[in-house]
Amino acid sequence: MTEILSAATRGPLLDPLFSAGWKEVDGRDAIEKTFVFDSFVDAFGWMTRAAIWAEKWDHHPEWSNTYNKVKVVLTTHDVGGLSALDAKLARKMESLL
Amino acid sequence: MTEILSAATRGPLLDPLFSAGWKEVDGRDAIEKTFVFDSFVDAFGWMTRAAIWAEKWDHHPEWSNTYNKVKVVLTTHDVGGLSALDAKLARKMESLL
Numbered sequence: 697m698t699e700i701l702s703a704a705t706r707g708p709l710l711d712p713l714f715s716a717g718w719k720e721v722d723g724r725d726a727i728e729k730t731f732v733f734d735s736f737v738d739a740f741g742w743m744t745r746a747a748i749w750a751e752k753w754d755h756h757p758e759w760s761n762t763y764n765k766v767k768v769v770l771t772t773h774d775v776g777g778l779s780a781l782d783a784k785l786a787r788k789m790e791s792l793l
Numbered sequence: 794m795t796e797i798l799s800a801a802t803r804g805p806l807l808d809p810l811f812s813a814g815w816k817e818v819d820g821r822d823a824i825e826k827t828f829v830f831d832s833f834v835d836a837f838g839w840m841t842r843a844a845i846w847a848e849k850w851d852h853h854p855e856w857s858n859t860y861n862k863v864k865v866v867l868t869t870h871d872v873g874g875l876s877a878l879d880a881k882l883a884r885k886m887e888s889l890l
Contacts, residue, residue: 736844736847736848736853737848740841740844740848744837744841747833747837750833751833751834751837756833756859756860757858758857758858758859759857759858759859760855760856760857760858761854761855761856761857762853762855763853
C-alpha cells in the first residue's frame with residue numbers, strides 16, 4: 697500500500713537525494729532534478745533505461761527533455777504527494793547514470 | 794543550409810500540420826502538439842522511435858512526457874525560428890503514430 701511519506705521517514709529517504717542534487721518543488725509535495733548529459737543520445741538512452749524501471753514499478757515520472765538535458769519531477773499522484781516510490785525511482789535514476 | 798521559413802513556404806509546409814492538430818506557440822516562432830496515447834508504454838515507445846529520427850537528422854524536439862501524454866515543441870534554434878526541418882520532423886512524428 698503506497699502512503700504519503702510521514703515526517704519520520706522524510707529525512708532518511710529524502711536527505712540523500714537532496715545531497716545528490718534533488719530539490720523540493722515549489723508549491724507541490726514533489727522533488728525535481730535536472731540531469732545534464734554529454735549528448736542527446738546519452739540523455740535519451742538514460743531516459744529509456746529509467747522508463748523501463750518506471751513501467752516495471754508502475755510509477756512514472758513527469759519529465760521533459762531538450763537535447764542533452766532531462767528535467768524530472770517525481771510525486772505520487774495516488775496519494776497527493778511524495779511516497780517511498782518516489783525515493784525509490786529517484787535512487788534508480790541516480791544508479792542508471 | 795537550414796533557413797528560417799519564408800512567407801511563401803509557411804503555408805504549404807505548416808497548414809497540413811495545423812490540420813493535424815499542431816498549433817503555433819505563443820510568443821515564439823515554434824509549433825507544438827500534445828499527443829495522447831493509450832499507455833505509458835505506447836507514449837514512450839513512440840518517443841523512442843521519434844528520438845531515433847531526431848538524432849539521425851540532428852534536429853531535436855523539446856518534449857515532455859507525463860504518463861500517456863507527450864507534449865512536443867519544435868523550432869530550429871540555429872535560425873531562431875521555424876525551418877523546413879521542423880515540418881519534416883513533425884510529419885515524421887505523425888507518421889510514427
